[in-house]
Amino acid sequence: MTSPQRLPNSLTPLDQALDALLQGVEPVAPVELLLVEALRCVAAEMPALPACPPRAIAAVDGFAFAARDLVGASSYSPLPLTAPPIWVEAGEAMPEACDGVLDSDSVDMSGPMPQVLAEVVPGQGVRRTGSDIAAGRLAVEAGRRVRSRDLLLARAAGLERLSVRRPRLRTVNVPGGSVAAESLVESAQAAGAEAVSFTTVGRDATSIAAALDDSACDLLLIVGGSGVGRTDAAVTALASRGQVLVHGIALQPGRTSAVGRIGKTPVLVLPGAPAHAFAAWWTLALPMLDRLSGRRPRKTVNLPLARKIASSVGIAEIALLERRQGMWTPLAVGELSLDAIARAEAWRVISGGSEGFAAGSPIDAYMLRD
Structure with missing residues (x-):
């Protein structure tokens, strides 16, 4: 018996898939959290701090x-x-x-x-007055992640809570993709999201559909069952509960990923294989969490390439990079091993319209350890 899931004859370009996922999405409402809970979340607007010390x-x-x-x-x-x-x-x-x-x-x-x-x-x-904190300074600027040193200022100023945006992520793990699902939940929490995870009782469409509860989340993530194997049914389950906007993305790895909606809640279906799941996480899920949290654009680091990167035209490929002697050294392009994922310091999308980069070319890359 074959799976009813099929990829279209042509894959959707990565930027179009991302546009479909982000369509109509706005930042979530701010919440007041205790300082320890606000760590790693993205700051919302907050009042200016008083001078510290308030007098000499x-x-x-x-x-x-x-x-x-x-x-x-x-x-x-x-x-x-x-x-x-x-x-x-x-x-x-x-x-x-x-x-x-x-x-x-x-x-x-x-x-x-x-x-x-x-x-x-x-x-x-x-x-002197204000020698530690000048009057009018912000503990954290809106759109920035809350760091430990930001909490130092907040505590010195006598604050007990901070206003932050913390998106709610619900991860539905289809059996067989638990390694990827658990790692992505950890990545979501590191990005400041409130993440919960559930595992379906089976890989069939009915079991998966039963777990697709969009009532208490801002982003629904399904990990596993996105492909065209005989037991893959995550996209079919999504179609039964909502709408599939894109299935099959011109991204290597991660081409069987899908984008959809259940009501107004965006849904992202990722492959169960860790390399494919992480590629779609970096290129689709993280931009969505950044939009939901109101985060400012992520910074990139620009360094020359130690050696050339060759890429196939027509499909976006993920390059994993390591910094050595002030240069980016490619660890993997397109085919990502778990070892390369663990060692990588940064990643870069090689556009489908590019054949790669020559050695010595300066390129921007997103840091994996920010």
Whole structure:
């Protein structure tokens, strides 16, 4: 018995498939998350931070003075004080009119009258207002990923939550594609998505269709069963529940991927083989998550090629790259091994209209470890 799934006579260009997937998709609504939960999510608009510290504070333990009052003081010419000096601990607010802190060795308290044995420079031993965080600064700019160092600023400013956009991803794993599915869930979480995974009870269309719940997700991902094998039925299942927009993409690896909709929810069907699944993930799923999260365009790194890349005309191919001595070294093109995927630092799509790149050509590549 043969599968009812068939690829069309001509494959859909990658850019057209991506356009179909992104059609009408807008960023999800912001949510307020605890700082630890906001890590790796994409920041939404948020208020400016107050100055930190809010006023001048002592940076060290010592005696607080006004620099202008100690001009000329030294061990050879001690300056007597008519009143006991003010002691401050590190982190305490500076007294009014004081702008410097001297350590205890610079003040002689042994006699009947305290004596200062050194001058103080304005700002010495003091953290000025806004020296850690200038008033008006943002903990994270909208559209940027929240990093650990961003949380440092938020905590210093007294924030407990951040406004972020966190798309909800539901992954439906068709038996046989669990290695790819589990890895993609981890990749989705690293990209700031809220990801949950389910495994269907079988590979048949009825079992897969039963798991296609679009009620609590912004992107539905089916991993496995996208091809034309006798037990492949993921695209048939999608057609029974919604609409198949594209099946068969001019992408190597990943050509059996499909794009569709269930109601208003975009659906992406990926092959179960890890290399094919990751190729479609990088080129289709990540741009979708970026759109849903309102992320700014991902940065690329431009380096010359250590050796040429040859590519077939008419189909987009994935190139995996490793950085060596300031150059991109190709690890694999089109045919991706698991070892190459694990070692790669960056990836690049070689357009279907290109025959590749000559050695020494500077090319842009997306980092896999951002």
